[in-house]
Amino acid sequence: MTFDSCNPHKNAPVLKAALKSGCLWLQGHLQGYVHHRLKCHQQILSYWKDISDSSLFSMDNPGSPSLSSLCLCASVVKSGCLGLTLKAQRHGGKFSESHNSGWIFKTASSFTTAGKMALLGLFLIPGPEHILGTDELGMDIWSQICYGARMSLIIGLAVALLSGVGGGVLGLLGGYMGGNWDKLLLRAIDISMALPSFPLLIVIAAFLNPSIVNVILVLVLLSWAKPARIVRSSALAMKKQHYIVSARLNGASPAYIIRRHIMPEVLPLLFVSILNIASYAIVAESGLAFLGLGDPTSKSWGMMLHYSTSFRSIYFTPYWQWWLIPPLVALIFLLLCLAFIGRDMERVVDPRLRTGGRS
């Protein structure tokens, strides 16, 4: 199947086929995910029940997208993890890399090894061989999107977890212990919140070696303050609660109080904040990559946008439809999923809603 740039009518079935296969693939994945990982899912569900008193899903009215968002987000994760394996199989084992094993950073950052280019396959239009065609180097765009998903998720989750957990722990200690440590923490939070994050990010990224680890570290440095502040204020308020004072008078250690009383209260808040940080980190990473400050050897959605927009006169060709739009859609899609999950989480952990909704 060839792609005719002059005749858009001819392109329609091609696009349709591409979309159809993509949808089928996605659908298959969703089904596979749901069916094959049902057990795993149930474990996750029960975990969430523990965390939020089962209100995550019981509060979830049919119109609410949180569950579906979770599934869609999971499909993105899935495509990130397995997409390349599929591609590798399609390419008849041309992919020499092993995607199931190995260090996740290594696989994410070392895309461009020999054998990934389709020979004589530059600028291929979408077809059964390449769902979204190939780019100017002949690299499969769908593969890149799958890789990009992995990249975005790794960065998003790594930053979110590191800053969420790290900031959470710092805030917890500051709030619960108080004293000079708390003062120090507050000043650090103030400074970190006052810094203009994105310009700083650009400056730091420009000076540092643009590797994925550096990007993660910079983003963590700029985003730990928010969870720290949330957790600190909540721990500070909780500390004065009479049932905690009672427990303390009964001889409970700080570890016990944090584990038994403060953690269950703080964890959902922290999770919301982690989700928000994940979105922020994904956007920031894409932004950096789009500006050309990302790791040039990595494949991310930002990088794809960067390369596609810097490809001269892309808008004069139909290539933007499968080179520029898909990474953008994927990015928006992932962020929307995260936002929906975050919003629902927020609703679940909102104490007013909780006390009102449950009796």
Add this chain to the structure above:
Amino acid sequence: MTKLLEIRDLSIEYERDSTSGGVSDGSSEGESAAGCRAVDRLSLSLEKGEMLAVIGESGSGKTTLALAIMGLLPENASIKGSILFQGKDLNGMQEEEIDQVRWKSISIVFQNSLEVLNPVMQVGEQISEPMIKHLGLGKYEAKKRCAELFSQVGLDPVWLDAYPHQLSGGMRQRVLIAMALSCQPEILILDEVTSALDAFTKVEIGELLLRLQKECGYSMILISHDIGFISSLSNRMMVMYAGRAMERGDTKRVIESPLHPYTRGLVNSTPGIFLYRDLWGIAGEAPAGEVQGCPFYSRCTQRKSICKSGCPDLEPVDSEREVACYLGGIVTLLFASRMNYSYRLPGGGMVDAVKDVCLDIKEGEVLAIVGQTGSGKSTLAHMLAGVMGSGVGEIYFKGNRMNGERYGSQYGGIQIVFQDPVNSTSSRLTVMDTVKEPLDINHLEGKKERIELVKEALTSVGLPSSEDFLNRFCGSLSGGQRQRVALARALIMRPKLLIADEVTSSLDVSTASNILRLLKGLQNSQGFAMIYITHDLMIALKVADRIAVMEKGRIIEIGNSHQVMLHPQEEATRKLVMAKMNGTEQIIGG
């Protein structure tokens, strides 16, 4: 003054097989253990003109003691020890010799009832009988003397010809007194003379006895369980329990500051001493049969292992008071001095919330701390509980200096219940987890025992202990229920001191009074001491033995609750009392 009557090591035992006829009080509900000991190694002395009160619950051996002095004990009683009247032992005397003393020197007024007087004899005749026998008077003289006696006790001599059933209770009591006084005895024993009389007659009889005592100069042994009655009539009192003297001393002082927990219990159960307070009797029952150690052990609020070792004897505490307690009477549970705490103001200044406060709480006592909002009472309570940590003052708990240790982490420590019911239990824990928490934290008891203890604690605070309720989240309970759960959590640690910080102030009146009564009832039955923080003087008066009034971080007045109420020393207290009184008048007056 000479010792008129001296009793040394008197023990009286009733043998089990025969019924204790004629003894209304002594052998109580016939615990038919091998020999019921009604009086146990009791010693006392009575001086001329002295008025000694013997008080105690039913079954404490008071009447038996009176009967022994009179030599009227039934056959099945065996007596050890000596009863010396003017140096002569009444115990060893023959019946004829006793007859010389009985009624002539020692007479008794029995508890008023129809049985005491012969129903088919005119009362005048009954009174003359001993006079004719002991004083050798003729019938006419006796009759004349009877008339005198009648006017002395405030009865019209026309009643001399009446039969007992024609007289009212008060009149009969007067007849009995006249009868006892007929031979001008040196010792008059009054056995529960007023217990069946109405308040007005009671006062009249009391005044009569006092007047007659001044006129005739006899010594009195007042046997009663009515502290209100004896307080005005006697100058010394002896508290009896299970046949033993528990405390002896000046009447006023004993009532004002009882040394023995038992005396305190009796005082607390007496209406009329504390005008506003609810009445609570001593929890538990007197021991049945032979008891190892202190007889009050099972009901005592401050029992220790030493109390089981043997029976304590009366030991002098100061020049005129004696108490039979190994611990020397009611022990000071917590003593705090130089309590200081200031809060930092946002502006940088400091505000003294508690300043130079010094107070003590005795075992089993309820101390109410009253004061306006912001007077520092809650801060003080938190300091005592250890919320502020160490360094807020010198606190001695059970005699040990508290140094930042938490006495809440062990049985018999200090527990606190807070004001806000929503805040005092975690919404995300179940009732079971909440109540069990102190045990979990301190790894006390096994898993099954913990659950049992939780159920027990819940039952004691009046909550259901069903599985369904145990698994409910505290967030789904009402304010009153949550406060009860918090109370159960405190009680599961069996505290010696419970600090209740405005526990009822955020509850509605009905729930609040239920919780209040529950709390006081638990305090009474479990015998812990309680510090009750409140801004409501009326509530304080309902529950407290003592009241401390706080203002601007200082305790400005501390004392027995009725004294603080009736005779406030400080202007602020007076205002507080007046405000309450006026409020009440307005409510009642409409």
